[in-house]
Every structure is written in structure tokens, then in C-alpha cells.
Amino acid sequence: MLRLGFAGRIYPVNPSYDQVLGMRAYPTVDDLEGPIDLAVVITPPSTVATIVERCARKGIRAVIVSTEGFAEAGKAGAKLQQQLLNTARHAGVRLIGPNTLGIVNTSNGLITNPYPMGYKRIRKGNIAYSSQSGVIGAHAQPMEDRSYHVGKTCDFGNKCDVDEADWLDYLMDDPGTRVIAMHMEAIKDGRRFMDRLRRTAARKPVFIFKTGRSEQGARASASHTGSLAQSPQICNDAFKQAGAIPVNTWQEFWEMPKVFESQPLPQGNRIAIVTLTGGVGVAATDVAVESGLAMAQFSDATMEILSGLSPNLTKNPIDVGPTMVLTDNPLAVYDTALTAVLSDPNVDCAAIILFAGSAPPVGTTVSMLARLKQRISKPMAVWMYGPRMHFRDKLSRQLEAFGLPAYLEMETAIRALGIAARYAKVKSELGREASRGSPTITTRRKAENRSKSPAS
Amino acid sequence: MLRLGFAGRIYPVNPSYDQVLGMRAYPTVDDLEGPIDLAVVITPPSTVATIVERCARKGIRAVIVSTEGFAEAGKAGAKLQQQLLNTARHAGVRLIGPNTLGIVNTSNGLITNPYPMGYKRIRKGNIAYSSQSGVIGAHAQPMEDRSYHVGKTCDFGNKCDVDEADWLDYLMDDPGTRVIAMHMEAIKDGRRFMDRLRRTAARKPVFIFKTGRSEQGARASASHTGSLAQSPQICNDAFKQAGAIPVNTWQEFWEMPKVFESQPLPQGNRIAIVTLTGGVGVAATDVAVESGLAMAQFSDATMEILSGLSPNLTKNPIDVGPTMVLTDNPLAVYDTALTAVLSDPNVDCAAIILFAGSAPPVGTTVSMLARLKQRISKPMAVWMYGPRMHFRDKLSRQLEAFGLPAYLEMETAIRALGIAARYAKVKSELGREASRGSPTITTRRKAENRSKSPAS
Secondary structure (H helix, E strand, O other), X not given: OOOOOOOOOOOOEOOOOOEEOOEEOEOOHHHOOOOOOOEXXXXXXXXXXXXXXXXXXXXXXXXXXXXXXXXXXXXXXXXXXXXXXXXXXXXXXXXXXOOOOEEEEOOOOEEOOOOOOOOOOOOEEEEEEEEOOHHHOOOOOOHHHHOOOEEEEEEOOOOOOOOHHHHHHXXXXXXXXXXXXXXXXXXOOHHHHHHHHHHHHOOOOEEEEEOOOOHHHHHHHHHXXXXXXXXXXXXXXXXXXXXXXXXXXXXXXXXXXXXXXXXXXXXXXXXXXXXXXXXXXXXXXXXXXXXXXXXOOOOHHHHHHHHHHOHHXXXXXXXXXXXXXXXXXXXXXXXXXXXXXXXXXXXXXXXXXXXXXXXXXXXXXXXXXXXXXXXXXXXXXXXXXXXXXXXXXXXXXXXXXXXXXXXXXXXXHHHHXXXXXXXXXXXXXXXXXXXXXXXXXXXXXXHHHHHHOOOO | OOOOOOOOOOOOEOOOOOEEOOEEOEOOHHHOOOOOOOEEEOOOHHHHHHHHXXXXXXXXXXXXXXXXXXXXXXXXXXXXHHHHHHHHHHHOOEEEOOOOOEEEEOOOOEEOOOOOOOOOOOOEEEEEEEEOOHHHOOOOOOHHHHOOOEEEEEEOOOOOOOOHHHHHHHHXXXXXXXXXXXXXOOOOOHHHHHHHHHHHHOOOOEEEEEOOOOHHHHHHHHHHHOOOOOOHHHOHHHHHHOOOEEEOOHHHHHHOOHHHHHOOOOOOOXXXXXXXXXXXXXXXXXXXXXXXXXXXXXXXXXXXHHHHHOHHHHOOOEEOHHHHHOOOOHHHHHHHHHHHHHHOOOOOEEXXXXXXXXXXXXXXXXXXXXXXXXXXXXXXXEEEEOOOHHHHHHHHHHHHHOOOOEEOOHHHHHHHHHHHHHHHHHHHHHHHHHHHOHHHHHHHHHHHHHHHOOOO
8 A cells, every 4th residue: 555655544554563564563453543434454264253343342333354254165154254243233333354365446556465466557547447367466367467447456355244235336426437347156135236236336337347257166166155056047237137247267357447447438339440451350340240330331421431442442341451552641641531431420449450460660650640530439349460469558558548449359349339339329228228217216215224224 | 380390391482582591592483493392471451362373373272361451451452352362263373362371290390480478488289279359369469478389370261261160170189189279250151160069079178268259249350250140149158068268367368278188187166276375275165166076075085194194184175384383394284184085086187386485495396296296187276376477487397298288277276177177078978979970970971061152
């Protein structure tokens, strides 16, 4: 936290040391002074409940329990976890965990993950990622190399108390969160979660990567988090009905949200694909169609501009490569074609496929795209291919600094645009439904009463 | 070619120069001496047919036409292409192209791709990649960074003569090719291709990435190669029936074949998943089940060894992480568990999920896996996660040098094993069918007669 520039005060509690990293250490929680917002507990399982009680006495109402050895470790652990939960409920304390790497907030440098690596240089953004597993952290994911734009993360671990429904309650009004991506194995209170999901999805896109979909996966989940994952039928279809976006791979989980973080929602599903090689254009067209996008038919005005450059350029996908090779000023051709296409009222979004072959030309293209992005407010996604991953990653990060999401795979770029178009439609439908009113609110009241009851 | 160490003789032909890169240049093909195997033509479209005639007179029976401006460029180009084909057929010359980046053979340094970058350092292997598009080359794909194990590549371009059926004819008996991966848009002679595909797939795995699956994609294909791609119904299902393996993304196209290049075929579909974190184990289990794999039930002997290490280790997926954290010798635990699992007669293949967190431990794990691979001949696939892509890539290359395929995504690693299990089954069925005999041979004769006819 010190290295991430956390501005708040930190109170180390440790009976064996007077000082920790130059800060005064307190022997017990009882010795702490001043208002404290959050406690992070990493002590042996049997001590945690007592510490939570002490926290409550000191007015600390939020506790993260990183300690392992609870429900995931067998029957004795499950009993300890129930005791811990009872203590917390009785004391009016909310708990994240146990068995969690905790939370990260890149905007204020709050990080309770004990693995420090990777957090300092991740790109800050407005995406909230959460997980039921340690793989969520910057220690495990190439957040810097891949530029995932992290705002907040939460690892729920065994989630004996705080769960994804609480997380959504918080995020739906959080101005620092534009997109939500949740990995989850088990759903604790299905009705409450689906209610929160529906209301959040009406305002912000929510991606869900549900694992434990298979019976065997659900059993594996039970053995490491102590809770049983749900059977497939209440998973992806239900999420979709609630307006959320199910994804099926880690890559989609991490990369898809970017399109919503930096891009406006598309007004429709008509895509233009601008490529430098025909073969990729064909493959991209397949993916677009399979993602529910329609290949845009250019307007007469656009066709006139394009055919002025070359008769080969009037098709969508537009393969600008061959024309660029034959001209003295390839970038002017590219700029004119791309501007015409993106300004076309028949085009709702664009996939831009670049070739990161050698440094200077593609660098100039990146600047050109940055200027274009300033003038035209339509969702775009970029895929860059080429022989050097490092160079591709570097250019991708430049593009993202200019507000253009760049993807590792062509398929992810196009599918992200397809998801954006579908979500834009879903959002307006959910908005209309919500404005009609009552059922949502009734469900909310019930759910809130339940969550307040210590018996639940 | 000089830089790749091509051992054969090269004869530059150019009317304007006496010397090219220190080699004597000849003004025309007519001036060439000695037996020549292959000509690469990169002259203007209108000159190509004449040059092919001259090649034939010099006894050159194989020509690669890189020149663009044929069928992909409109009606005039299509006419030129037909003339070129007639000339070649009449002269008894076989043509690759036009509009092609040509071929690469990493084993002898033969490379006709005019973009030199990327070829020198790619990992040589036994995979034959082909494409109908320029993206096949090392100039466009991160062949070095991703370690694709390239043996031969062929870009068919407009494929007016030599096509994928000829390619399969050659590769099915080529000892340097263990796996075949083909990107294709249009199929020229469906019956002939399917016949060759069936016969090749009975001997070697053939991956097919068919683009132009959608109507719009097929139209886009027509506009850059001059040939119309087929409608979806004759695509992936037909390939599967023939024993081939359809893939749907570039990543699968490039990465899936690796499992067949270095691994034995599995004897069945029972997988063991060895992970260091529970969450990834759950996700991997879902993918395994969805890929047609069954979670292996360990034998009593294995269970005894595993429960001796920790009662938590008797499940599949095996999450070794928590046990390793609690022991003084984590690698010994890992080694014992992994050896027991892989030696188990109930296990047909294994997915190994590693965490590339910090240098020394995972480096030691890599050496340990290398020793294990020497002792146990079962197919394995590795996925390494962690915060630094560069470090992941480096360790992945080390693993691959030891004969263990390492994948960029967990899902690809598991699906590759699923494909291996399915192919092993398909292969034995196709083998039985082929040994019953006649229909295949009849089809072959017919197809060969047709391909010899200049009118076809």
C-alpha cells in the first residue's frame, strides 16, 4: 500500500514488533486509537472471531479475512467459519472472506492483497473485476502487459458474508466504475443476486465468467471454497435474461470489458471492418456475422469517396492494403478511407485491423487513429497482428492511451463490438422496463430485509 | 534464403543487373543453365505466362507466381489468370499462386516469401501450415515469441493450379510433417479435396480453419482471391466426418497442432488436471468436460500416495498449491503427486497448470517436468499464468524444448488434449475403414484422372 501511494493511515497490529516498515505497530486491536474504516486479518483461523469482536468494539465495521483454513478445509473449518459469521453478524461487522486475497482500489492505492507484485504499474481504469479465486490479482494476471484498466478488484474467497450482490449494490452507484466483470463459482442467494444483477445491468455492463458450470466443476469448486456451484441451467441463460453478459474464457473475462470502458455504446449493430489484408477481412467478417453484427452498407457519399481512392475500396470489409501499396502516400489513403467509413451514418461501429510490421509506418498510423478518435465518437476496436508480441503490446498500449481498445486476438475485438451492440439494445429495454416500475422495487425490499436478518 | 542457410543454388534472373547480393544474375530465363527445381516469379502480370513457358523449356516444372493482379483484381485479371493456367497446363508446369507469398521449408532454408523478417529465429518443427492468405507468414505471426514449430508453410493465394488437395497428397507421406494445419477460404474441387482429406486424416491430424463461412465472408473472400468460398453446410461438419479437426480462431489454428507434434496420442479420454490454485482448477474442469474429456478417477494405489501427502490431494483436479505452501519441500510434494497421477493407469492425459510468479521455484518446476516427461509417455499440455508475459513466454519455450507444449490460454491447453483424445479415436476408426478398402481407392483414381485433364 505504501508503494501504491495509499494516502490513508495504516495501523499495523502485531504482538511481536514495535515497528513495521517504519510505522508504529500496536500489540492488539484494543490498543488502536482513532476512527478506522477497515481491518485486514491474516491471523490463524482460531483467532479470527475474537479479533472481529475486538474490531467491533473499536468501531471497525468492515473486516477482510485473508486467513485460509475455513470452509474450504473441511468440516472443522466450516464450523469455524459459521462461528466467525455469527460473531460478525452479532457485532454488526461486514466481512469479506475468509480465504481471500482481499481488495484493490487503484484510484487511492488501497490494496490488501499480500502479494505485492504487479500492482504498481497496472493501468488504472474504470473496470471493477471480482472473483472467487486468487487468480483475480495482479500477481497472477499480466495486468501491465495486457493493460486491463483496473479500477477495483475484490476476491470474495469463501464469501461467508459479503458477496457479489453486495458488490453490485456498491458498484451500481460508484462513479469510478463503468464496467463490471465478475468471475464466480457459487451463487449464495440466487434471488437476491439476480435482482441486483438486473438492476445493475440496466445501468452498466456486467460480464460474468461462471465456472463450476459442469457437475465435475461444481464439485471441484466445493472442495476449494466450501460452497457448491450451481448446475448449468441457472447460469448463463439466467444471466443473459437479466441483461448481463456471460463469457466463457479468462481472456474474454479480462479483455472484453475494455470496449465499454473507453468506447461509446453503438447506436446499432452495423459494423465496418477496415483491414490491410483480405484474408483477415474474411475471417473477421465471419466472426462479425456470428456475433450478431451486420456488415454495414456504405452510403452513396462514402462510396463516392472510396471509389475515388480505388474501385477496390467500396466493399466492406475494406481491404486498404493493396491500394496503400500502389500509392505514394499510403497514410493519406488510409486516413481518407477510414474517416469516410467512420463518418458514414450507416456505420455504427468499426473494427480496425492493423499490421504491426515495422516501426515507423504503424507508429504514424497510431497517431492518425488517435486524431480520428478525437473527431468521431463511434465505438471502435483494434486488432494488431505482426511478428513481435512485444511490439504489438507496445503499440496496443499507445492506442489504449488514446482511447482505442486494442485486443490480443482478432476474434475478441470483433466479439467485443458485437457484445457492445447487443448490450446497447438490452440496456434500453431494461431501462424501459425499470421505468415501468414496481416489481423490481418489491424484490429489492424483500432482499434487503433478508440481508439485514442475522439468521439468514 | 541466404540468411536462412539454404543449401541449394539460387539463380537470380533480372535484365537490369549483372549481380544480385553477390550472385551472378541472368538477364532472362533462357540464359539459365543446369537442372533447376523451382522458379519464383515476381514480374508484372502480363509477363508471367511467357516466363512460365520459358521455364518449361528449361525443364523447370514447378513455378511459384507471387505477382498480384490476377483473378483477385477483377475481370481482366481473371482472364490473365486463365491464360496463365492454360499455358502452365500445356507446358506441363505446376503453379502455386498467383497472388501468393509462396512457401517456406525451415528444414532446408527454402523460403520464397519476399518479407524476410521473422524466419531466422522461428522454432523449427514438424507442423505444416498453409493458408489462402498472407497472414500465414512469419512476417505476420509471432512465430518466434509463440514458438509455433514450423516445418513447412504454403500460401496458396488464388490457387489457380496447386491447391490443398495437392498439398495433402504431398504431406501425407512427408516424414517431416507430423501435423497439418490449413487455413482455407474456398475449396476448388470439393470431392477431390475431401478424398485427400479423409486419407490424410487417417494417418496424421489435419486442422482446418475455414473462413468465408458466412455468406458475407464468402463474398469478401471472392473479392480478394477471385474464388467464392463455400456455404457453411459443406464446411466444418464435412471436415469432421472426414476425420479432420475444424478450428474457429487464429489462436486455435496456430496453437492447437503443437499437442500432436510433441505428444503421443492418448489411449482414452480420461484427464487429470494438476493445478496450484483451486479457481483455475474449477474453470479447467468445465473446459475439460465441455471438450469431451472425462475427469479421471484415480486408482487406489495413486490415492494412497496422494493421501499420504495430504488428504486434500485425492481429488481431481488436484490443487497442489495449499499443500506446497505448508511443507518445507514443496517441489518434492509436487513431484510425488504429479508422478503418481501420471503413472496411474486410469489417467490418459494431463493438463498441468503452473504459476509463473517468481523466477527460481518455477524454473525448478520446469526442470522437474522435463525429467518427468522423459520417464512417462502420456500426452500433457501446460498452461502457465502469472503477471509477466515475457517471463511466461520464456518458460513456455523452455518447456517446449523439453517436449511439453505450453499454451497461451488455459482453455486452449485443455481443448488441445480433448482434440487429441477425439482424434486418437477417429484415427483408429478411419484406419479400420481404410483397411476394408475399395471405395476410397476408386475415388482416388477418378480424382487423379480429373486432375490430369487440362480442361478441369
